[in-house]
Amino acid sequence: ETGVTQTPRHLVMGMTNKKSLKCEQHLGHNAMYWYKQSAKKPLELMFVYNFKEQTENNSVPSRFSPECPNSSHLFLHLHTLQPEDSALYLCASSQGQGPLDTQYFGPGTRLTVL
Amino acid sequence: AQTVTQSQPEMSVQEAETVTLSCTYDTSESDYYLFWYKQPPSRQMILVIRQEAYKQQNATENRFSVNFQKAAKSFSLKISDSQLGDAAMYFCAYRSALKFRDDKIIFGKGTRLHILP
Numbered sequence: 001e002t003g004v005t006q007t008p009r010h011l012v013m014g015m016t017n018k019k020s021l022k023c024e025q026h027l028g029h030n031a032m033y034w035y036k037q038s039a040k041k042p043l044e045l046m047f048v049y050n051f052k053e054q055t056e057n058n059s060v061p062s063r064f065s066p067e068c069p070n071s072s073h074l075f076l077h078l079h080t081l082q083p084e085d086s087a088l089y090l091c092a093s094s095q096g097q098g099p100l101d102t103q104y105f106g107p108g109t110r111l112t113v114l
Numbered sequence: 115a116q117t118v119t120q121s122q123p124e125m126s127v128q129e130a131e132t133v134t135l136s137c138t139y140d141t142s143e144s145d146y147y148l149f150w151y152k153q154p155p156s157r158q159m160i161l162v163i164r165q166e167a168y169k170q171q172n173a174t175e176n177r178f179s180v181n182f183q184k185a186a187k188s189f190s191l192k193i194s195d196s197q198l199g200d201a202a203m204y205f206c207a208y209r210s211a212l213k214f215r216d217d218k219i220i221f222g223k224g225t226r227l228h229i230l231p
Binding site: 040043045048056088099103105107108 | 118156158161210219
């Protein structure tokens, strides 16, 4: 267990649903990340937060809406998703955003959009 | 833009044997970091090893070592004395050292490693 938890672990939703993914880190880190992992594609960075401020939005469609109420919690709100959004969504955290700040990953949420 | 290529989608190795996973990258930068991450079937990805490009000495972490060839832009991972717990997806990754905050890790597509008992 790396100290980063994600809920739910599995989620199936229709294209008209609204759902949220939750990430919590117990490591005292200041930076948190959302990644998308699709089959046979490289891991894609979606959002970065540092001290609750969004520092990167990697051209993510607006149907994905992140929220970071504090340094320990990160949410990804989903609405009107498309089937191609089905993927494993990984959360990660690190002490800082430097290259020597190791990112610790959660187990992921497997999302299926019908 | 930087790219990371892992040409082996899958590999298998007999338990206790040695296996090498390949990775090449493309960059015009001279200062950067390279990583190998492991993602076991439970899906929690962990950092295995890190190499700073300015260091000539290859990084080593217990049974894991790298062969870093900067001129060839090659960064392979060697796993010695393979164990069943080494079965996982392995990702090679690159990060520029030029920008402290605003750069991201670029991942390869991964190599799935099977350990044969």
